[in-house]
Amino acid sequence: MELNHETIDTPPRDSASVVMLRDGAQGLEVLLMRRHADSAVLGGAYVFPGGKVDAADASADMLARLDQPPALLHARLGEPGLTAQQAAAFFVAAAREAAEESGLLLLQRGDDEIALHSADACARLRAGEPLAALLAAHGARLDTDALAPWSRWITPRRPSVMNKRFDTRFFLAAAPPAQQTQIDDFEVTEARWLTPRAALQQYRAHEIDMAPPQIVSLLHLMQYRDVAQAMADARSRTPxxxxxxxxxxxxxxxxxxxxDADHPVPQRALPAPVPTRLLWRNKRFEPPQGFAEFID
Structure with missing residues (x-):
């Protein structure tokens, strides 16, 4: 992954991403998906499922299929500059993109029939069927309560690894236990469930590529022992x-x-020991002291 030194003057595009979690034998695991090598955005890199917010994500039909009112979702996101409909659209986009890319569909808890047929439902989404229509056909509602707002990242005007800018809301979610990951082999070519430590070890060893938001997020996830602790922490604070x-x-x-001393905002956004800076060394972004104290 090469550095990009161009300055981009266009405003960032709204997007949403889901950090999908599960409890594994070695502790907390996170889903990382390899984007197709020819993708215009982070081609070949391992990312969390996600993508751009579409107009349909805030449509009346879609908002009518939510399990929570938009006003409540607006409060959870903690962004007073948005309308309730705009805030709700981020939850919808996160769930929709996660379903399209990972095959994991977040519906109301108890919708076992849909969970067991999630592969077919996600295939229909990939084929272009609107999420609102799919939910209506099954008499289901989107499980926005499963999504915990976690952080918001805005690509700088001089980005590091790509030539597009995004304003991305990251959510945590527990993988639905009755469903299996199913990639589309189009936008995504591989999926790996890894502990944060294993993912960073593979990145350091040049076995996988990742962008800075994923690297920092994995360093952040290392503080949690399980899904319950991670979700509880996310729900306890404003992203x-x-x-x-x-x-x-x-x-x-x-x-x-x-x-960081060289950042205009003096207050930490993420808890210590998450580093406040990454350095580009050996064709890798890493903390100033290296990865050893975090992952060895």
Whole structure:
């Protein structure tokens, strides 16, 4: 993954991403999906399921199929600058993109029949059937309560690894236990369930590629022992806003985050020991002290 040094003047595009979690034999595991090598956005990189917010995500038909009122979702997202409908659209986009890319469909708890047929439902989504119509056909509602707002990342005007800007809301979600991951082999070519430590070890070893938001998020996830603890923490606070600040040094390029001495926001957005900066070294982004103290 090469650095991008171009300045982009276009406003960031609203998007949503789901950090899908499950409890494994070695502890908390996270779903990472490899984007197709020819993808215009992070081709070949391992990412969390997600994508752009569509107009249909805020349609009246779609909002009528939610398990929670938009006003409540608006409060959970913690962004007063949005309308309730706009806030709800992020929840919808997160769930829709997760279903399309991972085959995991978040419906009301207890909808066992839909859970057992999630592969067919997700295939219909990939074929272009609107999510609202699919839910209406099954008499189901979207399980927005399964999504816990976790963080908000805005790509800087001088991005690090791609030539597009996004304003992404990240959500945590527990993988529905009755469903199996099913990739589309189009946008996504591989899926891996890994502990945060294993994912970072593979990244350090150049076995997988990742972008800075995934790297920092995995370092953050290492503090949780299981899904329940991660979800409880996410639900206890307002999602932090993270706007990386690129800094050039004579040796390399640095990405600084809130709380860093070279970032305009003095308060930490993420708890210690999550680093407040990443350095580009050996064709990898890594904490200033390296990965050893986190993953060895």
């Amino acid at each position: 932090p806003l993270i706007e990386p600040q690129p800094v050039e040094t004579p040796e390399t390029r640095v990405l600084c985050y809130p709380g």
